[in-house]
Amino acid sequence: MNWDETDDTSTEERLVGPAAERLVGSVADGEDQAVEAALRPKDLGEFIGQEKVREQLDLVLRAARARGATADHVLLSGAPGLGKTTLSMIIAAEMGAPIRITSGPAIQHAGDLAAILSSLQEGEVLFLDEIHRMSRPAEEMLYMAMEDFRVDVIVGKGPGATAIPLELPPFTLVGATTRAGLLPPPLRDRFGFTGHMEFYEPAELERVVHRSASLLDVEIEPDGAAEIAGRSRGTPRIANRLLRRVRDYAQVKADGFITREIAAAALAVYEVDARGLDRLDRAVLEALLKLFGGGPVGLSTLAVAVGEERETVEEVAEPFLVREGLLARTPRGRVGTPAAWAHLGLTPPRTSAGGNGQQDLFGA
Ligand SMILES: Nc1ncnc2c1ncn2[C@@H]1O[C@H](COP(=O)(O)OP(=O)(O)OP(=O)(O)O)[C@@H](O)[C@H]1O
Ligand SMILES: [Mg+2]
Numbered sequence: 001m002n003w004d005e006t007d008d009t010s011t012e013e014r015l016v017g018p019a020a021e022r023l024v025g026s027v028a029d030g031e032d033q034a035v036e037a038a039l040r041p042k043d044l045g046e047f048i049g050q051e052k053v054r055e056q057l058d059l060v061l062r063a064a065r066a067r068g069a070t071a072d073h074v075l076l077s078g079a080p081g082l083g084k085t086t087l088s089m090i091i092a093a094e095m096g097a098p099i100r101i102t103s104g105p106a107i108q109h110a111g112d113l114a115a116i117l118s119s120l121q122e123g124e125v126l127f128l129d130e131i132h133r134m135s136r137p138a139e140e141m142l143y144m145a146m147e148d149f150r151v152d153v154i155v156g157k158g159p160g161a162t163a164i165p166l167e168l169p170p171f172t173l174v175g176a177t178t179r180a181g182l183l184p185p186p187l188r189d190r191f192g193f194t195g196h197m198e199f200y201e202p203a204e205l206e207r208v209v210h211r212s213a214s215l216l217d218v219e220i221e222p223d224g225a226a227e228i229a230g231r232s233r234g235t236p237r238i239a240n241r242l243l244r245r246v247r248d249y250a251q252v253k254a255d256g257f258i259t260r261e262i263a264a265a266a267l268a269v270y271e272v273d274a275r276g277l278d279r280l281d282r283a284v285l286e287a288l289l290k291l292f293g294g295g296p297v298g299l300s301t302l303a304v305a306v307g308e309e310r311e312t313v314e315e316v317a318e319p320f321l322v323r324e325g326l327l328a329r330t331p332r333g334r335v336g337t338p339a340a341w342a343h344l345g346l347t348p349p350r351t352s353a354g355g356n357g358q359q360d361l362f363g364a
Contacts, residue, residue, distance in 0.1 A: 032241070032244065035216070035240075035244060036237070036240065038215065039211075039212050039216075039240055040089065041211075042089075042093060043093055044090055046211075047083065047087065047090060048200075048207045048211065049200045049201070049204035049208075050197055050198065052195075053076075053196070056193065057074070057087070057091070057193065057195060060072060060074070060192070060193050061094045064095070065094075069170075070095075070122070070123045070170040071172045072191075072192025073146055073172060073173040073175070073190060074091060074172065074173070074174045074175070074191060074192070074194075074195065075174075075175045075176075075180070075188065075191035075194040075195070076175070076177075076194075076195050077176070077177050077178070077179075077180035077194065077196050077197065078178065078196060078197025078198070079197070079199065079235070080178055081235040081236060081237030081238060082197040082199070082200070082235060082236065084129075084176035084197060085176065088127040088174040088176065089127075092125040092127075095125065097123045097124055097125050097172070098124050098125070099124070099125040099126075099127055100125070100126050100127065101127045102116060102126070103128065103133070104128060104130040104132060105130060105133045109138065110137040110140070113134075113138045113142060113145075114151050114166070117141075117145050117171075118151070118153075118166055120168065121169060121171075122169035122170060123171065124169075124171050125172045125174055126171055126172070126173050127176070128173060128175045128176070130177065131175035131176060131177050132177045132178075132179050132180075132182040143186060143187065145173075146173055147190055149167065149168040149169070149171070150165055150166065150168060151165075151168060152164065152165055173191075175191065199235065199323075200234045203229075205232050205234070205235075205236065205239045206222070206226055206229040208229070209225040209228050209229055209239050209240075209243050210222075210225050212239070212240050212243055213225070213247075213258070216244070218243070218247045218250075218256065219256065219257045219258065220243075220258040221258065221259050221260065223260035224246075224258040224259050224262060224263045226260070227260045227263035227264055228242050228267070230274070230275075230276070231267055231274065231275070231276040232276060233276040242267060242270075242272060245267075246262065246263050246266040248266075249262065249265070249266030249269060250262050275343065276320075277343075280306070280308065280317050281317050281321055283308075284306055284313055284317045284318070284321065284327070285326060285327065285340050286344060287305040287306050288302060288334060288336045289340060289344060289348075290346070291305055292305075294335060294336040294341070294349070295333055295334050295335040296330055296332040296333030297334055298333045298334075299313065299314060299333070299334060301333075302334055325337055326339055326340040326343060
């Protein structure tokens with residue numbers, strides 16, 4: 001059994017094919033993953049940004065510590081790379097408790113979960129990543145475990161099967177999900193605290209870049225950090241990754257010192273543009289604007305045009321493009337906004353202004 005294997009790869013890193021190569025031009029290698037672990041803040045004081053969640057969590061943990069109790073179950077929701085895994089480790093560290101890391105997809109059967117739960121120590125933190133992808137029977141077992149610290153282990157099959165109740169030590173479940181909306185309400189309601197992680201402000205990402213640079217022993221000018229932060233899509237993981245690529249470039253081309261010019265030149269090499277769009281994002285926008293006059297065009301057609309799977313376009317490229325106000329999802333299909341035309345330096349067809357481009361194209 002390998003349920004306690006650390007599953008710390010991001011959704012992005014798990015994607016295969018061209019999508020996996022986005023952002024950095026190469027698949028994150030072992031060294032990158034080791035560096036990522038080394039860059040994780042170790043306590044709440046080191047954790048940058050997310051003021052709300054940090055303050056709330058700080059209260060929850062302090063109060064539990066003062067009572068000498070195990071902290072309440074915590075649910076963390078937010079986009080990939082915003083710090084959910086990092087926070088779960090911080091929760092364990094702040095509570096002085098060991099942490100066990102597993103993920104929803106790794107728990108295929110209720111028995112897998114029972115094995116994990118029954119081996120927990122008192123006060124241990126169980127981190128369940130991608131909790132929305134757990135199987136149904138495991139989920140139901142988890143309800144009881146969270147509420148009553150008890151599970152029923154089913155022994156045998158068919159009419160002869162019996163349920164043997166098993167007491168569990170108190171533990172803290174930390175669930176992480178990129179899709180809070182997919183969690184069934186009974187599960188959501190059993191968490192004592194839910195922290196919703198927001199995208200980071202550029203100033204916060206600058207602090208992330210400076211902190212990481214000093215840990216990596218890289219010299220960087222404030223302007224250089226700002227340049228990297230501005231292209232990091234509000235996401236610390238991306239900021240760290242771009243920093244490492246810029247460091248490589250600076251090492252080879254400029255004595256390792258990172259200025260704004262070096263950062264900009266390096267990121268141009270890796271095809272990360274001034275707004276943080278990468279090759280795939282730009283390909284999608286270009287197809288939408290150049291081939292389909294700004295849309296509306298169906299997702300499948302758009303995906304074929306850029307040579308990617310539907311899911312890749314929908315789940316990898318679109319969320320950021322929508323968030324940036326460059327692409328809109330309408331009932332009739334995808335539409336490029338005026339900001340998209342401006343960003344790619346293209347002139348929209350005469351009357352096209354987003355929502356009804358196609359109609360305008362044909363002179364309506
Ligand atoms: N608040 C922060 N301050 C500094 N660094 C951070 C912060 N949040 C995240 N990071 C850095 O970003 C990286 C990614 O964070 P983490 O793995 O916790 O994200 P995640 O939300 O678990 O992502 P996923 O949903 O893909 O699992 C970490 O290596 C960490 O160094
Ligand atoms: Mg994670």
